[in-house]
Amino acid sequence: MSSILKSEQLTMRFRRLTALDHVDLEVPEGAVFALTGPNGAGKTTTLECAMNMLRPTSGRCEVLGKDSRRLGPRELEQIGFVSEGQKLPSGMTVARFLAFCQPMYPAWSDADAAALVKQFGLPLDRKLSALSRGQRVKAMLTAALAHRPKLILLDEPFGGLDVLVREQLIRSVLDRTPEATVVLASHDMAEIESFATHIAYLEEGRLRFCEETSALSARFREVEVTTDGEVEPQSWPETWLRVQRGRGLVRFTDSAWMEEGAVERIRALVPGAQDVTWRGLDLRGILLAVAAGRQDLEQ
């Protein structure tokens, strides 16, 4: 599968702050790609580099097969971008805003725009500045989807919205553009979990992982080992994250889980191991474990 967005050694520095540090990212065509990480991890910066809103300090970003610094109207016509911090022409009414966008996109569909307006219940005669936060996002989404983009970039668009609205918006994005590739930057796991096919995790500007969601779920397990006594601190395998020790118990998250021979391997590594149990992790659990890293937690 070819990639629709790709970054190579993408680095962005703002004076002393390194917002992105040699990030290699690849978004396959047709994927619903979640770009996640804590606040300040570099998610927005990555998307802004991709949209040529920022010029990378080094490295490059390729969007729709073209260097992001050379994105032209032909490429931008195929991209829908919605961002939390986007500065809209707030003096316009929703109707004028959509009419303003219409001539810029050859593939613009008035029917789609009307359907989205109806679906979102947007007040056409109200100014953008007078809309609620949710309505503003809906207006932006309408403008971003009505031209049937090939690539949709969403930068924390649903932050602060209630669950119902969020679900409605996400569904509409996915339903209206089944062929499109969606890149969603968010730190909200609940937002991502239900639909992301791929996930990338950024932390302090560095990419911790980037893979398919199913593969990610398959390699993460939370393991609990009962022991016959207190286990002394020791150097655990690098793949064990968030190790917790207590009286007669060791709990950790294995980031390279292989079920075959797992019990024997664990018994060999944990002195006095008795029972070994494990369970799968949801996305939130996986990301928490990744964020915590290899720190040894006293219970």
Next chain:
Amino acid sequence: MKTVLAFVRKDSRALWWAIALCQGLWAALVWMDSQRRSSMPGMAEGWGHIVVPLAWVILLGLTVLEDSPTQRRQFWRTTPCLARTLLAAKALFALCWVHVPYLIGCSVILWARGFAPWEYVPHLLWKQALVLVAVTIPAMAAAALVTSVAEFLVLGLAAMGLLPYIMSNLVTLQRSPFEEELTETAVLMLLLTLGSALVLLLVYELNRAQAARLFGAATVAGVVVAAAAWSLADSVRLEDLLRTEPLPRIQIRAPSKPDLTSLPAEWKSASWQKPGRVDVLLPAEVIGFQQEEINQDFDLLKGTIVGERGESVEVSRAPRYTKQEKAGAWGDVVGLPAPQLSFAILLSLPESEFRRVRLGKVSVEGSVRVSSNSLAERRLMREDTRTWIPELGFCSVSLCTPFRGSGAALERSVTCESTKPLSPFSEVRYWKTEPGWSRTKHLVDYAASLQGPARTWLSPLYRVESRQGASMHAEGESRDWTVEFKPSIHERSELVRFRAEGLYLSRYALGVPPEE
């Protein structure tokens, strides 16, 4: 084009109030200019020439900031609109709401004053270029460098300090008869405009906001430094560099021992009376023109005085530009009236210098613009009347006769508004036709021409005010004068570089002690 129009429509709707304000101000100014009876603008109109360009600057700043090119989270950046398309949209906005109304307004003024606007298309285009250079491009460049309206206004307030300088330069650019002055202003304006254009290029085409800010600051600093350091000599050098034709063969003949007796006594005595001043008298003759048709504008470049014992005085180490009727830091050149057809140079020296060097030779280098003119038809006017004169437009005359009796002073001023810069009037005669009034000839001009006030630079008309004073014998009192004057319209104008030597006489040499 669709995108460009979409942005123009958007901006026009968003900024309708600012557009309305600008159009209202400009319309008011046009109305005042076209309906005024007097040829001199009133205070409201004068302020209009400052407020309207400022309003335009703010309007252009607001439209650029509607879609700021340096704010990365602007909506336009996520649309298929290239930065250069956006710039085209902003330029079209400026054309629609600044330049076209300005063109219409200027045409209305011309029409109201009896000129057919279509006959002055090049002149109107020149005015458009002036606004483009002085308002549109710098305002758009400044707005492109900032990220908010507040920043833009702060920048504007800082620039207000330069306003008087900019305004005076604009006036110079459109109506100064002195080529060197024009050269200096043109060079500075060109620097500013080129810098602004490059800033727009850096921001809109190359997406280099930080570099553009640095470049913008460097441009302003460069213009300020150039303005401070530019001298007349630089203008002359530049002109010589660009000149393709050789200088005309006109000579300045300066006798080494001038006949001072030929100088008008009134003028001589008046010049001696200026405190703290040493006069160098250097009557020189310009030859090669018919005497009756000559007008001279002088520039001084350099002056040296060498005394009897070889003591030397550089009149100025950094010669300052002076010109006729404008006192400089160290000297004046004063054209003398017919029949002398010569000029005299007045130099100011520090007290210590003129005590040291009392008598010697003075050598002066400079340039003189010599013009011949044809005389327009004579017109009769009455005091305080406003009369239409072909090629000159409306002219008004006022006479001032404050004193009675023998030796009373008389001042006359003629003000005209025209579509072309005017040179001073060549001759004015005035008389009282009632019995007992017989003085018809003025004795001397003490001022020839004043350019119009700086604040009227937006007007398509040039304004020239000619004031003349005379000592005459007058008896009785009446304000009902009849005036006849001949405007001089230059047909031939040539620049001559001159180097002249003459006799230097300080008051000490003549036994007249300097005033304490």
